[in-house]
Amino acid sequence: MADKYKPMQAADVAQWDAEVGVLVVGFGGAGAAAAIEACDQGCSVMLVEAASAAGGSTALSSAELYLGGGTRIQKALGYNDTVDAMYDYLMASNGPQACPEKTRAYCEQSADHFDWLEAQGVPFKESEYPHRAMMALTDDCLLYTGSEKAWPYVQLAAPAPRGHNLKVEGDNGGPLFMSVMEQAVRVRGIEVRFEARVLRLIVDSSEDDPVICGAVIRQDMREQMIRARQGVVLCCGGFVMNQAMLKQYAPELMKATVPIGNPNDNGAGIQMGLSVGAAVINMHEGFVSLPYYPPATLTYGILVNAQGQRFINEDAYHGRVGAAVLKQSGGPVYLVMRVEDYDGYETQSYLDAPIAGTGETLEELAAELDLPEGQLERCLETYNRFASEGRDPLFHKSADWLEPIVGPVVAIDCTPGRGAFFPYFTLGGLDTTVDGQVKNAAGTVIRGLFAAGRTACGVPRRGDGYASGTSVADASWSGRLAGRSVAVNERRSSSE
Template identity: 35%
Template sequence: LMYSGGENSAPFLDIAEPAPRGHVPELAGKKIGERSGGYMLMKPLADTVAELGIDVEYDTRIRRLVVDDEDRVVGVLATTYGKPVTVRAARGVVLATGSFAYDTEMIDRYTPRLSGRPGAAIEEHDGIGIRLAQALGAELAHMDASEVAIFGDPQMMARGILVNGRGQRYVTEDTYPGRIGQATLLQNDNQAFLIIDETSLEEALATESATPFFRFQPKWVAETVAELEAEMGLPAQTLQTTVATYNQHAEHGTDPLLGKKPEWVRPIKGALACFDLRGFTAGFTLGGLRTDLDSRVLHVSGEPIEGLFAAGRCTSGLCAYGYVSGASLGDGSFYGRRAGKAAAAG
């Protein structure tokens, strides 16, 4: 287990006692990007589907929901390898079609801060399930909510300081990177610079949990803060004041401004490096269909739409304006089971 949501960082550690709640999958000989957590989750599920003889239709894309005279969902119109197909649903239809991270029109309408940003999802997240349910009067929730990833090494960020385009710190650097990404894109115009001294940088790169994918050369190096400030093109004294304030308290192992934990707080001294993280964010959407505890899709009237269920990122589930790594697995698995049981009972 790990602190996957930053609950052991400020301000959360002062609100509730931190506890590791995130599961870390372990696979012998695992390599980055190869047979990782997703593989370990899906392999036994796929094997079980095959063993049970369940029919699976590939490259099938939903186009319409079909309702009967009593407005109950009784099937779907779709295409399989481009050819039209119809599917009769005796008990119900479960939508598990993902978010709308790759639908440009929906992004522009609901989460414009993500417009033009890479989607931290697969391209099949086109919002189709949300739009089809909307056509039946489905209620939506938290459509402006999003997760924002930032492509920076947490080991480096925790040991340095992050400043915005004004040379000011704006987030505690040892928090969950998703919070850093949100603060960067949503509150600081996607402007972020990581400043770290030579000693801390070498220490970060030597750690076993450093992320090779996020390793790249700094854009600026300098012997003094004043020199770095000038190289970055910041107004005189802005960065110098930020570093001086940070160092004044870091000498005593404290960070009263943002609350970074003492284990990461140390004065920034000697040769400096600055990593340009402007535009280094990508996001995915968290809003979607409003459902009840049985995963029934709710009409704008508040009543369930008969025969229609949903789970995962096409719904507004556990997450709204915050996220922790792996939470989408909860929305998918827990509410997927609830949807399956409720549909079967129908």
């Protein structure tokens, strides 16, 4: 990385090519929400996007939205979720990295945010998807997308389904979500520029504290100076597509195999923040998944590490399980199950893990696996003995998923690097206030600079505590806050 994000000084701008109130960088879920809110507050807004179309990584996702505390759908379906229960769950699952202020605000505003999304036109059906799945492939709405019902969280917070799936068949939530958001941008007449890449921020250093007052963009093979009187909102994704930044900040995350995002999740927004003194936090953390369900029946299986020991309750969320797999000390990781529970794996699974062994009996299977002698048998003897009593005193897997594992049996190879699909993305970013102002290392806000979505470090902060839908919900919610925040920012005098 050369110093290519070094900011330009406003004094060096010979001529401004355009002037707006607010410049929003990135037309994914966060940028769309920021632009809409800033516009609704009366600002003139320009939205620039490096790609040829709107979408960002939000459009690539399932666009489940992790919302609760009593959304319209939760209430309609009889779930009595509360702000406190949602807060307790997110605080517990984000562990020591949790930001109490952001989490509190997110939970308190969650039901309202749902209403706002509906008001934009995002469609939801008043129905539930009651299965254990990574996402609903029907048009049903409400489902569990985290570890709410799994130990230890089930003991720490009252569980409720908080994943809100869009009313669309198949894994098509992301494109639909972004088409609705794009339409909401369009009807407001917000100026949108595609194939416009932001190169550098522009800083006015004439005052004691520098102010971000615009950006240099490249469009039509020409650099253009965009003046933003109220500020710039960086909504340009995380850094999972930037190998150098991954190596610098999150090398352990690279044990996972497939970066998830769009090519512009290259860390440019984070780098531009850093170039003007912003602080970055939680940069080592990321979401990692072992997507072993569907079919949900694989949850009846057990995961064992190189010692032939279990290490997690297998009914936890796939991201929690993926993070646990990566924390094992090396050697193989197998998912062992009855052949009848394996049914559906080859047609329904996203995992792509190869078969490691099979057997009419446990002993036959054990002979095919690379585990210390007798360990798998002992592990299963213990598991089965307790499972037949409907309990798992080791890892507290729910009785719903406990059944003795007896032959014929099969093991699939979940060892990182041996074929299993381990998608990942980053959870670190610019340190921001709850309302989206970017902070420097001392905690002071950088005037005129805002960030949302995965350019900022938001509500979700730990791979082992992640829940599906927190990224799109946090991105759209934090985008709105940043949009409102920049809208009330001091209007700086326009250039002549």
